[in-house]
Amino acid sequence: xxxxGEPVTSQSGDAPYVQLSGISKYFAGxxxxxxxxxxxxxxxxxxxxxxxxxxxxxxxxxxxxxLQPSAGEMRVAGKPVQFRSPSEAxxxxxxxxxxxxxxxxxxxxxxxxxxxxxxxxxxxxxxxxQRRRAEELLARIRCEDVDPRALIRDLSLSRRxxxxxxxxxxxxxxxxxxxxxxxxxxxxxxxTVYDLLGRLKADGVASLFIxxxxxxxxxxxDTLSVFRNxxxxxxxxxxxxxxSEIVRMMxxxxxxxxxxxxxxxxxxxxHLSIRNLTWENRLKGVNxxxxxxxxxxxxxxxxxxxKELLLALFGVLRGVEGTVKAGxxxxxxxxxxxxxxxxxxxxxxxxxxxxxxxxxxxxxADNLLAASYxxxxxxxxxxxxxxxxxxxxxxxxxxxxxxxxxxxxATLSGGNQQKVVIAKWLMTDPEIILLNDPTRGIDVxxxxxxxxxxxxxxxxxxxxxxYSTDYAELIGCCDRIAVMYDxxxxxxxxGDAISEEAIVAASLNIDTxxxx
Amino acid sequence: xxxxxxxxxxxxxxxxLAVLYITYNFMHPRGFSTAVLVQNANEVVAIAFVAMAQTLxxxxxxxxxxxGAVMTLTACVASVLVNGSPAEILFGMAATLAVxxxxxxxxxxxxVYGRLQPxxxxxxxxxxxxxxxxxxxxxxxxxxxxxxxxxxxNSLWDLVDTYGLFDPDAAWFQPIAxxxxxxxxxxxxxxxxxxxxxxxxxxxxxxxxxxxxGAAYMSGLPIDRxxxxxxxxxxxxxxxxxLYLAIQTSSGNADVMQAGAYTLNSIAAVVxxxxxxxxxxxxxIGSLVGALILRVISFYFRIxxxxxxxQPLIEGLVLLAAVSxxxxxxxxxxxxxxxxx
Numbered sequence: 143x144x145x146x147g148e149p150v151t152s153q154s155g156d157a158p159y160v161q162l163s164g165i166s167k168y169f170a171g172x173x174x175x176x177x178x179x180x181x182x183x184x185x186x187x188x189x190x191x192x193x194x195x196x197x198x199x200x201x202x203x204x205x206x207x208x209l210q211p212s213a214g215e216m217r218v219a220g221k222p223v224q225f226r227s228p229s230e231a232x233x234x235x236x237x238x239x240x241x242x243x244x245x246x247x248x249x250x251x252x253x254x255x256x257x258x259x260x261x262x263x264x265x266x267x268x269x270x271x272q273r274r275r276a277e278e279l280l281a282r283i284r285c286e287d288v289d290p291r292a293l294i295r296d297l298s299l300s301r302r303x304x305x306x307x308x309x310x311x312x313x314x315x316x317x318x319x320x321x322x323x324x325x326x327x328x329x330x331x332x333x334t335v336y337d338l339l340g341r342l343k344a345d346g347v348a349s350l351f352i353x354x355x356x357x358x359x360x361x362x363x364d365t366l367s368v369f370r371n372x373x374x375x376x377x378x379x380x381x382x383x384x385x386s387e388i389v390r391m392m393x394x395x396x397x398x399x400x401x402x403x404x405x406x407x408x409x410x411x412x413h414l415s416i417r418n419l420t421w422e423n424r425l426k427g428v429n430x431x432x433x434x435x436x437x438x439x440x441x442x443x444x445x446x447x448x449k450e451l452l453l454a455l456f457g458v459l460r461g462v463e464g465t466v467k468a469g470x471x472x473x474x475x476x477x478x479x480x481x482x483x484x485x486x487x488x489x490x491x492x493x494x495x496x497x498x499x500x501x502x503x504x505x506x507a508d509n510l511l512a513a514s515y516x517x518x519x520x521x522x523x524x525x526x527x528x529x530x531x532x533x534x535x536x537x538x539x540x541x542x543x544x545x546x547x548x549x550x551x552a553t554l555s556g557g558n559q560q561k562v563v564i565a566k567w568l569m570t571d572p573e574i575i576l577l578n579d580p581t582r583g584i585d586v587x588x589x590x591x592x593x594x595x596x597x598x599x600x601x602x603x604x605x606x607x608x609y610s611t612d613y614a615e616l617i618g619c620c621d622r623i624a625v626m627y628d629x630x631x632x633x634x635x636x637g638d639a640i641s642e643e644a645i646v647a648a649s650l651n652i653d654t655x656x657x658x
Numbered sequence: 659x660x661x662x663x664x665x666x667x668x669x670x671x672x673x674x675l676a677v678l679y680i681t682y683n684f685m686h687p688r689g690f691s692t693a694v695l696v697q698n699a700n701e702v703v704a705i706a707f708v709a710m711a712q713t714l715x716x717x718x719x720x721x722x723x724x725x726g727a728v729m730t731l732t733a734c735v736a737s738v739l740v741n742g743s744p745a746e747i748l749f750g751m752a753a754t755l756a757v758x759x760x761x762x763x764x765x766x767x768x769x770v771y772g773r774l775q776p777x778x779x780x781x782x783x784x785x786x787x788x789x790x791x792x793x794x795x796x797x798x799x800x801x802x803x804x805x806x807x808x809x810x811x812n813s814l815w816d817l818v819d820t821y822g823l824f825d826p827d828a829a830w831f832q833p834i835a836x837x838x839x840x841x842x843x844x845x846x847x848x849x850x851x852x853x854x855x856x857x858x859x860x861x862x863x864x865x866x867x868x869x870x871x872g873a874a875y876m877s878g879l880p881i882d883r884x885x886x887x888x889x890x891x892x893x894x895x896x897x898x899x900x901l902y903l904a905i906q907t908s909s910g911n912a913d914v915m916q917a918g919a920y921t922l923n924s925i926a927a928v929v930x931x932x933x934x935x936x937x938x939x940x941x942x943i944g945s946l947v948g949a950l951i952l953r954v955i956s957f958y959f960r961i962x963x964x965x966x967x968x969q970p971l972i973e974g975l976v977l978l979a980a981v982s983x984x985x986x987x988x989x990x991x992x993x994x995x996x997x998x999x
Contacts, residue, residue, distance in 0.1 A: 458876070479878040490876065498876045501869035503938050512866060512877040515859040522858045566877070 165214030207231030235316030401618030419464035439620030489572035557588030667932025707899030709927035719937030720776030724784030726920030732900030737800025737910025762893015766886030868937025
């Protein structure tokens with residue numbers, strides 16, 4: 143584990159505006175940041191790079207006052223500071239534009255832009271001044287088309303993102319942090335934001351830029367910092383490191399978790415075939431085949447369309463185009479009900495266990511049976527004997543640790559809750575299993591059980607499509623990895639070609655010359 | 659033990675009812691007599707059915723503002739149809755219940771396919787039901803079969819006696835002859851309708867929707883069908899209340915105030931019976947008990963001398979105290995964020 147986090151060598155003479163020394167952050171004993179030394183200078187455009195979970199988000203949350211560090215010191219303009227809230231950080235000139243939008247959907251654009259310090263007259267909010275202010279700020283980012291009186295909920299995602307930027311500019315930042323701020327923008331807006339960053343730089347504002355798009359980073363930034371596993375690896379000027387060096391810095395050397403042995407690649411009969419699948423502007427022509435008994439991993443950075451692909455296959459999304467063939471059944475299911483039944487028999491372990499996977503107040507037994515009541519019913523009535531037997535079988539198969547099957551599922555630990563979700567779907571005896579990050583937030587022991595279970599299910603002849611944000615997991619579990627980028631599968635890796643370098647390179651859509 | 663933990667609210671309501679009603683009988687000059695029991699039983703049936711009807715939309719996480727109006731409408735329908743030959747009477751009763759179920763079905767269809775919030779959709783359809791009721795019964799009146807009225811509003815002895823089923827004085831019959839028919843109807847229908855519903859896939863789906871609609875959908879449960887079924891059953895139960903009210907009063911009355919009062923009391927009864935207004939937890943039997951509690955509270959005003967003008971005030975305070983008992987659990991919650999889930 144690299145703990146070097148060497149202090150930034152300031153090329154220009156002046157002291158950095160923001161200086162972090164020895165910053166650590168723990169969540170319930172889990173390390174998110176460890177002993178980070180980091181600096182940010184006025185007038186620079188500074189990119190922060192790293193894998194999912196490298197600590198980038200935690201870093202900017204600490205800088206912008208959302209989180210407080212567990213240890214270490216932060217200085218702004220040479221003075222030590224401790225931000226207790228984002229507004230204190232904003233007062234010190236550090237403003238962040240978050241990935242998750244912070245706008246209030248039921249308020250107007252003008253209300254949102256001035257939400258923290260609205261202009262007042264006689265103690266009351268001055269609506270007209272507020273509107274003028276919104277107009278000025280929107281004009282600065284060429285969004286004259288946005289009516290300050292419009293409600294946020296009526297705006298498209300890209301317009302909302304621009305309002306978010308206007309709101310941040312309204313706080314007159316010295317350091318502007320953009321966390322994936324361009325991911326939702328149209329290409330015209332992206333140009334506008336690039337322009338804006340240029341102008342801010344000329345005005346002496348520092349921009350901290352988190353992006354997964356290498357070409358963007360290359361174009362805009364003058365300084366790059368790489369994070370890995372909660373540690374600051376290195377900071378360097380643009381052009382000092384080659385793309386393949388950057389990729390290697392991002393992944394490091396750790397290999398963790400035990401995986402069941404991967405079988406030799408064999409020719410398999412195709413069970414799930416996806417041709418040219420498109421949906422809105424999130425899926426842009428996905429082509430993929432999954433064989434019987436095969437585990438195919440979906441890789442890539444967050445938000446490249448992996449989740450949408452799984453939801454589309456499960457019949458959740460409306461207006462999906464393209465062809466899907468599941469075994470003998472052709473066509474995209476119209477609903478989860480249609481997907482799980484009939485001949486296709488598709489199962490999806492959803493992303494959010496608590497809202498999509500489980501009915502938390504209901505009993506473990508009810509949750510286990512939720513997808514397969516038809517199997518334990520005589521006509522419309524549930525047969526208590528069959529119900530009991532099925533519940534017992536599900537609990538046994540996954541070794542779920544419970545008190546009584548009548549307890550609310552909310553009383554279980556995260557790992558056991560996830561086992562309930564998986565057991566629920568195994569009860570439908572699915573041919574195709576879609577897994578959306580099934581090991582997120584669960585303990586290592588349960589993770590290993592799930593890995594083994596996946597391999598066992600594949601060996602029984604089921605087709606498994608597995609999305610994970612953890613590359614080590616993809617490498618350890620999958621027969622083949624399809625890396626998604628911007629709504630399509632750009633690269634498929636098989637056998638020896640599967641390596642962390644190859645996945646990261648494909649995720650960023652850069653050619654290091656080493657990837658297959 | 660497990661039962662107790664999961665149905666704490668229900669068991670609490672049951673205990674409250676027992677204490678209230680036993681105390682009432684001790685204070686009543688003719689307490690613990692069949693006459694008092696029969697009279698009380700008659701007064702609880704309609705509100706108990708309406709409260710059970712309200713339970714279904716509440717389990718889904720909504721409210722039905724039309725239950726009282728559907729009861730009034732079906733009472734008016736019954737006041738026209740339930741008389742004549744035995745066959746005609748049976749047809750009339752079946753038709754009354756069918757009207758209620760159909761009205762509930764319509765509510766369900768409007769809510770599911772119109773994508774409306776139940777509370778607003780039923781506010782509108784409730785007004786429609788009252789309009790229909792006024793159309794059928796512009797003035798109070800009607801004549802419901804007298805034998806039926808007598809037989810269903812008294813004890814089992816009177817039921818047997820009225821229709822000459824067998825000798826009502828037979829020795830084997832005496833241990834149960836005192837039981838009021840309205841209570842048998844109430845608990846009988848509750849057992850025959852609610853218990854199977856709760857054990858059906860549709861019933862489980864209703865609970866699942868109230869618990870986490872997203873998870874219910876992602877499990878491939880029949881969400882739309884369950885919603886419509888829930889409102890249909892609600893309409894049916896409300897019409898049971900309406901039919902009984904018509905038989906009990908031998909007439910129909912399109913009383914707008916009464917319909918509103920029944921709707922509001924039904925919500926109070928549901929809460930008292932331990933069903934969460936957020937949906938997903940509780941049941942119709944609890945609401946039945948809740949309705950009994952509400953009525954027993956009002957019985958007290960007959961034997962305790964309180965200025966009638968103060969009655970609503972005191973009723974309100976008692977109700978507030980009763981529902982507050984249910985909120986005590988929140989004092990024990992350590993993570994305040996959980997209060998919002």
